[in-house]
Structure formats: C-alpha cells, structure tokens
Amino acid sequence: MGSRKDAAEPGLAEVLGGRGGAVDATVPVVAFVAAFTLADASGWASPIAWAGGAAVLVGAVVAVVRLVRGGRPRAVLFGLLGVAVAALIALYTGRAVDFxxxxxxxxxxxxxxxxxxxxxxxxxxxxxxxxxxxxxxxxRRDPDLLRGYQRASWVWVGQYLVRLAVFLPLYAADAVVALGIARTVLTWPLVALCVALSWPVLRSALPAGHGGPRHPAPPREDAHEA
Known part of the structure; x- marks a missing residue:
C-alpha cells in the first residue's frame, strides 16, 4: 500500500506543478515594470506605451519558446492575449498601474x-x-476522495485571497514597481506552496490504505443508501 501512496504523491505534484508556465507569466510583467521605470525616469514620451510594447514583445518571445518546446497552443495564446489586454487597458486609462x-x-x-x-x-x-x-x-463516486478534493481546494482559494490582500492596497497606492515585485513573488512561489500543501490536506481526508488520486475507490454500499 505504501507504494501506491508514493506513486500518487508525485503524480499530484506533477499535475499541479506548472512551474514553467508560472515563471513564464512573470517575464512580461518584469519587462513592463522595467521599461516603464526606465522610460519614466528618462523622460521619454508615452512611458506606458514603451512599457506595454516591451511586455507584449517579451510575451510573444515567451509564447514562441513555449510552442517550440511543445506547449499547448491554446494555453500559450491565451497567455499572450492576457498580456496584450493588460497593456491595452493601461494605454486606454493612461495609468501604468492598470496593467x-x-x-x-x-x-x-x-x-x-x-x-x-x-x-x-x-x-x-x-x-x-x-x-x-x-x-x-x-x-466523485469516491466520497473520501471527494471530501479530500474539497478540503484541498480551500488551499487554492487561499492562494487567490493572499494575492488580493497584497495587490489591492498596492493598486490603490498606485505602486507600479511594488505591484510588479509582488506579482513576481506571488506567482511561482505561491503556486509551489499550494502544490506542497494540497497533497497532505487531501490525504488527511483519505482512510489508511487509500490509493490516492490515481486510484479512486469504488462507491461504498452505505454511500449509495445515504
């Protein structure tokens, strides 16, 4: 039974990892903040346009690299679209923080x-x-696994709430650089923490000997009667 447990744990980490995608998502943000800071400090015209252009350009390079490495085209294109929309919003409002x-x-x-x-x-x-x-x-036909997924999903709710608790005050303060730093710090590290916490939280709902996510147990008789 221990072998089945060991097989399930890395499997869950593999499914939820996404380190490459999380890291790639921060690169256009870094490009935006760096370009905006440089353009603003240098007195260039339209620093937001420079920053938005840098973010989209870097996002496009990241997308090409991801596609060459076998990334899913839809996910890659959605990521690039998100960067483009963020840049357009900042350009439209004239506020870099709106990126x-x-x-x-x-x-x-x-x-x-x-x-x-x-x-x-x-x-x-x-x-x-x-x-x-x-x-x-x-x-879903395994009541223990269903309960485990419910518990572990709260970890992911917490991830988004932590980001909001950090982002919203910085947004209100118009802190572009601080937001960029927070966006970078709270991407892959926070996802990694969620991945690390998800397995023990999920496992806490499973009885001894349960095969984990890879091996849903058949529905019990008492579960049907309930």
Whole structure:
C-alpha cells in the first residue's frame, strides 16, 4: 500500500506543478515594470506605451519558446492575449498601474469560482486532476476522495485571497514597481506552496490504505443508501 501512496504523491505534484508556465507569466510583467521605470525616469514620451510594447514583445518571445518546446497552443495564446489586454487597458486609462487590473480581477474571479465549486460539491481541484489523469468525474463516486478534493481546494482559494490582500492596497497606492515585485513573488512561489500543501490536506481526508488520486475507490454500499 505504501507504494501506491508514493506513486500518487508525485503524480499530484506533477499535475499541479506548472512551474514553467508560472515563471513564464512573470517575464512580461518584469519587462513592463522595467521599461516603464526606465522610460519614466528618462523622460521619454508615452512611458506606458514603451512599457506595454516591451511586455507584449517579451510575451510573444515567451509564447514562441513555449510552442517550440511543445506547449499547448491554446494555453500559450491565451497567455499572450492576457498580456496584450493588460497593456491595452493601461494605454486606454493612461495609468501604468492598470496593467495589473486583469490579474486582480482574475484572482477575485478565481477565488469565487473555487469557493463555489466546493460549496456545490464539484471542487475544481478534482475536476483539474481528474481530467489530467483521464478519470473524468469518476473521482466523485469516491466520497473520501471527494471530501479530500474539497478540503484541498480551500488551499487554492487561499492562494487567490493572499494575492488580493497584497495587490489591492498596492493598486490603490498606485505602486507600479511594488505591484510588479509582488506579482513576481506571488506567482511561482505561491503556486509551489499550494502544490506542497494540497497533497497532505487531501490525504488527511483519505482512510489508511487509500490509493490516492490515481486510484479512486469504488462507491461504498452505505454511500449509495445515504
């Protein structure tokens, strides 16, 4: 039984990792903040345009690299689209800090979506892992695994709330550089922390000998009767 447990744990980390994507997502942000700071300090005309152009250009380079390395085209294009939309919003409003509006709204929407999914007993963590593992929704017929996914999904709700707690005051203070730093620090490190916490939280809901996410148990008789 220990071998099945050991097999499940790295499998969960592999499914939820996404380190490359998380790191890549910060590169256009760094480019935006660096270009804006340089253009503003140098007195160049339209520093936001320079910053937005730098972010989109770097985002395009990242997208090409990801595609060459076998990244999923849809995910890569959505990432580039997000950068372009963020840059356009900043250009439209004339406020560099608005480059981060997409990220702030995205985190708020994600926190709400994950919380609702837990309340309706369709935890998003289960949907993500079940889809990647080719189980579809078979995990929902295992009441212990369903409960585990619900518990672990709260970790991901917390991730988005932590970002909002940091981003919103900095946004209100018009702190572009600080927001860029926070956006970088709270991307991969926070995702890594969520990955690390998800497994023990999920496992705490499973009985001894359970095979973990890779091996949903068949529904129990008493579960059907309930």
């Amino acid at each position: 981060f509006l997409v990220q702030i709204v995205s985190n708020a929407a994600s926190a709400l979506a994950w919380a609702v999914s837990i309340a309706v007993r369709w935890p998003l963590l289960g949907l993500v892992v079940g889809t990647v593992l080719g189980q579809r929704t078979r995990w």
